[in-house]
Amino acid sequence: MAASISGYTFSSVCYHSANSNSDHEGFLLGEVRQEETISISDTQISSAELLQVVEVHNHEPCAQLFSFYNYAGLVNEENLNKILKERRKNVIGWYRFRRNTQQQMSFREQIIHKQLTQLLGVPDLVFLLFSFISTANNSTHALEYVLFRPSRRYNQRVTLSIPNLGNTSQQEYKVSSVPNTSLNYAKVIKEHGAEFFDKDGVMKDIRTIFQVYSALQDKVQAVCGEVEQSERVKEKVQQEVNKLKQQIALRKQKNAEEERRILEAQNPEPLPTPEENTEPPETSLLSLVAFNTPSTPERPGPSANPPAYADLLSLQDNSLLPSSSSPTSAALLPRPQAVGSPGHPSPNPMGLGLGLSVGSSPAPSPSTPYLGNGDGSSSDSLDRQAAGQEDEDEDEDEDSSEYENLVSEVAQLPPVTINVLAQGRPASLSPDGDASARGSQT
Amino acid sequence: MNNMSPEVALNRISPELRPLLCSVVRNGRVGLDSTNCLRITDLKTGCTSLTPGPCCDRFKLHIPYAGETLKWDIIFNAQDPELPPDFIFGEDAEFLPEPSELPHLVQWDAEDPECLLQLVKELIQQYHQYQCHRLRESSRLLFEYDSLLEDPDYGRSLEIYAGHKNSWTGEFSARFLLKLPVDFSNIPVYLLKDTALDPGEDVALLFVSFEDAEATQVFPKLYLSPSIEHALGGSSALHIPAFPSGGCLIDYVPQVCQLLTNKVQYVIQGYHKRREYIAAFLSHFGMGVVEYDAEGFTKLTLLLMWKDFCVLVHVDLPLYFPRDQPTLTFQSVYHFTSSGQLYSQVQKSYPYSPRWDGNEMAKRAKPQFSATRQAFCSGLVIK
Numbered sequence: 025m026a027a028s029i030s031g032y033t034f035s036s037v038c039y040h041s042a043n044s045n046s047d048h049e050g051f052l053l054g055e056v057r058q059e060e061t062i063s064i065s066d067t068q069i070s071s072a073e074l075l076q077v078v079e080v081h082n083h084e085p086c087a088q089l090f091s092f093y094n095y096a097g098l099v100n101e102e103n104l105n106k107i108l109k110e111r112r113k114n115v116i117g118w119y120r121f122r123r124n125t126q127q128q129m130s131f132r133e134q135i136i137h138k139q140l141t142q143l144l145g146v147p148d149l150v151f152l153l154f155s156f157i158s159t160a161n162n163s164t165h166a167l168e169y170v171l172f173r174p175s176r177r178y179n180q181r182v183t184l185s186i187p188n189l190g191n192t193s194q195q196e197y198k199v200s201s202v203p204n205t206s207l208n209y210a211k212v213i214k215e216h217g218a219e220f221f222d223k224d225g226v227m228k229d230i231r232t233i234f235q236v237y238s239a240l241q242d243k244v245q246a247v248c249g250e251v252e253q254s255e256r257v258k259e260k261v262q263q264e265v266n267k268l269k270q271q272i273a274l275r276k277q278k279n280a281e282e283e284r285r286i287l288e289a290q291n292p293e294p295l296p297t298p299e300e301n302t303e304p305p306e307t308s309l310l311s312l313v314a315f316n317t318p319s320t321p322e323r324p325g326p327s328a329n330p331p332a333y334a335d336l337l338s339l340q341d342n343s344l345l346p347s348s349s350s351p352t353s354a355a356l357l358p359r360p361q362a363v364g365s366p367g368h369p370s371p372n373p374m375g376l377g378l379g380l381s382v383g384s385s386p387a388p389s390p391s392t393p394y395l396g397n398g399d400g401s402s403s404d405s406l407d408r409q410a411a412g413q414e415d416e417d418e419d420e421d422e423d424s425s426e427y428e429n430l431v432s433e434v435a436q437l438p439p440v441t442i443n444v445l446a447q448g449r450p451a452s453l454s455p456d457g458d459a460s461a462r463g464s465q466t
Numbered sequence: 467m468n469n470m471s472p473e474v475a476l477n478r479i480s481p482e483l484r485p486l487l488c489s490v491v492r493n494g495r496v497g498l499d500s501t502n503c504l505r506i507t508d509l510k511t512g513c514t515s516l517t518p519g520p521c522c523d524r525f526k527l528h529i530p531y532a533g534e535t536l537k538w539d540i541i542f543n544a545q546d547p548e549l550p551p552d553f554i555f556g557e558d559a560e561f562l563p564e565p566s567e568l569p570h571l572v573q574w575d576a577e578d579p580e581c582l583l584q585l586v587k588e589l590i591q592q593y594h595q596y597q598c599h600r601l602r603e604s605s606r607l608l609f610e611y612d613s614l615l616e617d618p619d620y621g622r623s624l625e626i627y628a629g630h631k632n633s634w635t636g637e638f639s640a641r642f643l644l645k646l647p648v649d650f651s652n653i654p655v656y657l658l659k660d661t662a663l664d665p666g667e668d669v670a671l672l673f674v675s676f677e678d679a680e681a682t683q684v685f686p687k688l689y690l691s692p693s694i695e696h697a698l699g700g701s702s703a704l705h706i707p708a709f710p711s712g713g714c715l716i717d718y719v720p721q722v723c724q725l726l727t728n729k730v731q732y733v734i735q736g737y738h739k740r741r742e743y744i745a746a747f748l749s750h751f752g753m754g755v756v757e758y759d760a761e762g763f764t765k766l767t768l769l770l771m772w773k774d775f776c777v778l779v780h781v782d783l784p785l786y787f788p789r790d791q792p793t794l795t796f797q798s799v800y801h802f803t804s805s806g807q808l809y810s811q812v813q814k815s816y817p818y819s820p821r822w823d824g825n826e827m828a829k830r831a832k833p834q835f836s837a838t839r840q841a842f843c844s845g846l847v848i849k
Contacts, residue, residue, distance in 0.1 A: 045513050046545040089543065095550050096565040096572045124510035125524060125541055131553040134562055162515040 027150065027171050028185045029080040038167060040085045041121035041154055050085035051108060052117040052152060054078065078116055078150055078182070081205055084108060097135035101143055117150035117171075125155055127170045137174050148175055150182065478509050478522045482547035485579040490527070494583055496590055498625055498645045498671060499530045499689075504586075512543055523547075531590065532597075532627035532643040533673050538589075540582075550574035551582070553589070563592035600628040604679035607640045613716040619647045620719060638679040644719060646670040648726045653697050654737045654762070668694050672706075672722055674715060684709040688722065698729055699785055732786065739824070740764065740783045743792075746824035747781070750832070770835060776800075777839050778808075788820040794834075796842045811842055 041048045056078050064070040084107065086092070092103040108115060118140060120133060129137070129151065141149045151172040158165045171184040222228050472491040479487050487506065494504035509522040523544035529536040539554035550571055555561045565571060570585040601608045607628070615621040623645035629638070650668040668691050677683035688706050690698070698704055706722050740763035747766055748755055756767040756778070766781040778797040784790040797810040816834055818827075 042514075045517065046543040047512055047541075089546060090549060095574050096568075098565070122524075122541060123512045125512075126539060126554055128554050128559065130539075130541065131555065131562065133552070135565060158515060165515070 025076045025078065025148070025173060025182050026185070027078040027080070027182050028187060031186055031189055033080055033082055034186050034189075037083050037085075037119060037121075037152075037154070040083075042156070042167075044121070047089060047123075048085065048121040049089065050083050050119055051115050052080045052119055052150070053082040053084060053111055053114040054080040054116045055114070056116055056148070076148065078148075080116065080152075081114075083119065084111060093132075093136055093139075097132045097139075099136060099139040099143060104143065112144065115144050115149075116146060117152060119152035119154065121154040121156075123156045124158060127153060127155060127168060129153070129172060129174060134174065141175065148173060152184070472506070475506050475509060475525075478520045479525075480511075480521045480523050480542075480544035480547065482576075483523060483542055483544065486576070486582040489579045489583045490586065494586075496529055496583075496587055497531050498623055498643055498669070499533075504529060512541070513545065517544075527586070529586070529590065531593070532625035532641045533675070534627050534641065536593070548576045550576075550585075555593075558593075558596075561593060561596050563589060563596075567592055594625060597626045597628050601626060601640060603628070603638050604640070606679060606681050607638075607676055610642070610676075610681070610715045613714065614642075614644070614719070617716065619723075620644055623647075637677065640676045642672075642674045642676070642715065644672045644674070646672055646719070646723050646726060648723060648730060650694055650697075650730060652734050653694070653730060654734070667691070670694065670726055672719060674709070674718075681714075682711070686718070686722070688726075698733060704729060732789075736785060736787050736789075737763070739788050742824035743783060743787070743827060744824075746828040747831070750828040768835075770839060772836075772839055772843070775843055777842060779835060788822075791815075791818045791820075794838070796838060798842075798846055801846055809846065811845070813838055 037050070040050070056076060059075045059077055061073040061075065062070050063073070086107060092107060093099045105112065118137075133151065133153075137149065137151055141147065151174060152169060153172065154167065154169045156165050156167055169184065171182045172180050173182050174180060220227050220229070222231060476484055476487060476491060490504050491506060496504060505528040506525045507528065508526040510524050511517070511519075511521045512523050513521045521544045523542040525540060527538050527540055529538065536558075537556045539556070541552040541554070543549055568585060568588045570581055570588055574585075575581050598611060601611050611624075611626060614624060625643040626640060627643075628640040648670050650670075653668075670691075671689040673687045673689060675685045675687075677685070686706060686709050688704065690704070695701055695704075704726075706725060709718055744758050744763045744766055747768070748758070751768050754768045754770055756769050757765075758767065759765040764783050764785075766783070768779040768781070770777050770779055776799050778799060780795040780797065782793040782795070784792070791814065794813040794816070795810050796813065797808050799808070801809040803809050816838075817830065822830070
């Protein structure tokens, strides 16, 4: 058996009791219900547990002692009805308050209880005993309460729980199943209810909030769709880029092989000329410059033939042609990105003209289609190359020795480079141009 | 708090309830053991702490019963002093007397100072019946009780306390307290004159404790009121026989009664015998009597003269005279010992028979005195 009493009923009983200058008694009104718990476990077939729950909703205090019984403890039914009136059927127990006494049913209480059980027709009538225990110097007063079930021989005491009292670890306010039986409350709610509740009895605010929630959900769904689409486009583009890169690499390789054959065919003694000496660095410069991208973990060696840059330039601005460029035009070549250069993690994010913020991650695996740096901007060097010129001043900020080399090499280049480039036809800015220029010379 | 004198307790009680408690505390004799009067402790109040005192209206009443002490809570209401009290019967949670058997509760009269005391007595009666009912758990002990009940001498003054020593697993045990029907009225008053010890009734109680339901462990004890104990020569003088194994109370109790009665008779007889003895000596030695104990007749002093030589003779009569022989002490009036005492000589063995009457003893004392006196004087002269 379990029992619960609402906080306001309990405090009301305590108030009546504490304010009386003698013992005090009254009746408890409420209801008793049966709760059946069926539990199923692996070890046994379902077992049902019946729990009788007593709920105290209200109380009816007696104005004075011996109001419904005589000196011998004999209950007078007439007086009982006068006290209870129409609430007699709601009686589930009675209570007594006595100061500084033991928590035990007294002689008269037991006699009265037996009679009440029979008269009211409640077999499990409960008895709530309150007592104030005060210390000798009245410094501490303890209110103690015990709920008895005297009809049973054993386990006579029942735990009485008061919802929302005592357990401070519980954060939320527990709503008990005790209904509010106050007439005034019902009247007020009925009168003002229409302002808060709609026809279904649901609070209007709830509905509004739910609508907001639904709208937000729809928007989120839409955005999800858009994101998905853009992701797919991006994926496709990335795939194309990768394909192109592969083609470039392949062509570069082929060209390199071809060049080597030509060279071998033309010059049986493979003595490098000063011009030619500069070429590899130049080619290496170009190759380095062009292909030092985060997506390629390996760059071609300095002796490798430069790949076909024309393919790339066809997508790009013609202002990068060497004829119109200054000696430092090589510096205008798309600058390699620090991020992703193999073996060189970027020391600081480069403040490029595009204002990109680049993460300092080392070269990502070539298989990742998404090359961004996470903030939606593109840190792909190819994209940057497509976007426009780089700021040449930032060249000097690089810590990379490779870039220093590039810069110094570029500085050394001017006369030769210009020569080579100027002689030839206005070729596309590619290492190929040099070869073809050379070819035209001889 | 527990050793509070009754007067202090009464002062704390609410004035309207004081008369009721006065009779309980001052005159309260409930049960067989009237040497222990009712005591009240743990006075508390049912009023708010702001109520000015004295306003105590609930307390614990200690009631001696069958060798135990019952501690019952009595609850009044100081604001409604005309209402009857409520009771909590301590550990006897199952004791529920029938209100119709308590006339002083049904017709409670707060104006009658004796009302509470009478109500307590009625409750004790009910409690006794409740305990007897509990004896039904053991047929052996129930037999003991029934057999005693049949005997009018013991059945009316019987207190039973039955139950389990330990509520769960203990042996069923019972205690019987019987008032022995021994007449102490003829005990000479001088023996009982020490009223400081016991101002009350002279009573002998036999307490028998059955430690198990089969009556294999039985421990009897005799309790006497202090004056009776003193009159009979102290606790060491009286030993009751052990409870015979397999015996029963209805045989044992009369034995103890007889023993006690014999002892009392002996003491009474002894007193009379001593009186007779002294009277005889007075008549025989008339002029030679210096002094004698006229109350208890335990002492007699004579001054004997032989040829102008005076000797004092002190006669000490023991409690169990004539069974025990009187002691004669001869004392010189002239000589001192080195310690400054008068020289004396004690004689305990001389021809004597307890069957002689006082006259005979006085007659035979004369030649005895002469013979002893001669020897005494000679002894003195030598010194």
